[in-house]
Amino acid sequence: MAGRRRGRGHPRRQARPPLPPPPGEPLPLEPTNLREDAAGERTSKKPCHTSSSSSAAMCDPDVWADLLDSLLHHIIAVFSSFHDLLAFIGTCHSWRAALSSLPPAFSFNFPPLHLRPDMGDPHLHGSSVKHSLLSNCKWQLVDPAKRTSSLHRLAPRYLRGRMRYLGCSYGYFILSNLEQCLLVDVYSGATVRPPRLKFSGNHEIYYGILVAPINSPNSHLLLFSRSSMFQWQVGTSSWLEHTLDCERILQIVFFKGDMFAMDFLDRLHRIRLAPQLTVQEVPAVWEEDTVAGLIKINKPWLVVCGDMLLLVELSACRNAFFGYSATFKVFRLNFSVEPAKWVKVDNLGNNALFVSFDRRNPTFSCMNPERWGGKSNCIYCAGASADSDEAWSVVELHQELPCTCTAVGCSYRSKPIPAPSVHSYELHSLWVLPSLVYGDGQ
Template structure:
């Protein structure tokens, strides 16, 4: 009887979690990395990296390459319900921010940014950081950890900024924080003690999107002009003369949607929404920047095995290869707006999008001006 009970205890010990964990702990690094590389979402990869220090170190290369192979997360400000009969132009600040993954849309997590920062006007999101301005200082808040970095005092008071962006991760050498006001662009090199200022014309124009691409920093202004920023030997802004090839007759019409710059598959692309020829119908057009000769925007008929992630304000677009790995769709645009849904998926083969559908993010009544833009796409800062 005693031998039987001892045998039963040995069997239970072999089946215990500690024994199973021991087998996982002995997993060879190359095999573990092979498993992590096959995980379809950032949520799964972070779960592996959080197990222990060894797994975190092994999975770090996989995390750093996830920006092109895993979908970004959607940061959705939660502001509570508002009445459709109220003023369309209102100022609201979110109570919190939820983070949703397209690979697991029904398992949201929450951003750790402080409520004090959430009450500030959001200027942009870049390299996993939210960009705010309070008084004479800019604030960079990590959207996941909530850690904050504050800039030196601005050169003077009275600035009215429209947009903010980083040119690289905070850990990369030579990273800059840029704040754009009408006719002016302020630059703070991370770690320096002061700001630099650069003026440009016309004075009623500001930058709306900044992208670091192939050793250059491009900016798209509110007049839809492409510019190149230079930081050495001195801070300067130059307008680039760009031609168009295959442009629609409706392109350039201002219908309330911002043109968007995004890197995709080694190309700098421009996404715009234009009239589709019918009343209250729109469609997407995508162009790539050809720099082989005279800079030219060339119309793109398809994205291949890529997907784009854009949102209404145009501040944080992203791209992802092989979306089928996590159940996504290729040659599509994942669009997030002020609509009630999380996001909508539009194929570039769609010739017309009906904006009279109240569930669509392109529905006109969903457009509003607030202290925060629409939900936006973001990758964690630890991936850069």
């Protein structure tokens, strides 16, 4: 509960990634070795111990370790960067443990980290390549609020063969080589190996997602194929297979305690796992004149922004100067009417949205981005533009972008953001919050 005091010497529920650098130290710039964590490990944490004498003096167990969780949550809420959070949780184990009691609706006020992969071999980036040698992959994590510091990581060396990328969820890559699935913490490098898949249709699996943080007692890993969903409760030794009677699922988000999925036909579904699996379409209509004259360039994104479930589209329309122009458009789902209605959003206010062109990657929103040097009413795209040295692109809502039109539809130029795609088996740039921000997931 938010008002309880943090006790000293209580055992922690599950193994955690290594502690971040002490306050004041930058993130390491060199790759570090990765370690493997078996699902279900347990460790205990001693409260309020640091390697710095000055930090230890400031973090006297009799004073600081017993601060109310509610007070610590107020402190966390004012952080404007992931680096601020690292300094906070690196001060004292008891403060780090406060992340575990954050309420489910808590929203961080700092941006996600930008993850840019480096596959090493440029020939692996061709559009004809369906599988990437992720064992040769390394990636860079950059905090948009502290761009001078970055963290480099290498994929586990013991990976063999061609691993397929299935998605990223709660700070973990989800990888697969048909029978074996692997979860890799993008920040700490810790890995989790689920049991082997032994189903005939597992070669068709294209998407994976966690329904809760990995350390949560109710965490499940879901893998999707065209006709089935495979379910693994973290820590158990077997999978369940469920037959799906819907179009291919492209994206899943969690909104107000429910799991919402968008399928290939842009239909919204509500998924429930208990007491048994149910996939129910959510009837939704469009506000009049919101889609007139628009050509969809790509599949839309679902983004949770505070108490709103948003849909973001990249659409094309005729333009007097370019012939055709592309713009981002945002719609809010109004649940107060039946059927629910997608209503156009003219301005994001003091919010910014974060998307990547692989729909299996997480999307984010951030309030008051000016606090860390960002811009409100903008969409941050993880992919870099072809004519810019920036690692990501920032596009204002309704900003017109040139595109060309062919007989088969609209072909979007790589200016200022790259061409979108539904999904592939390769790893591309994305936004991510490391798993440590989710605490124990309680």
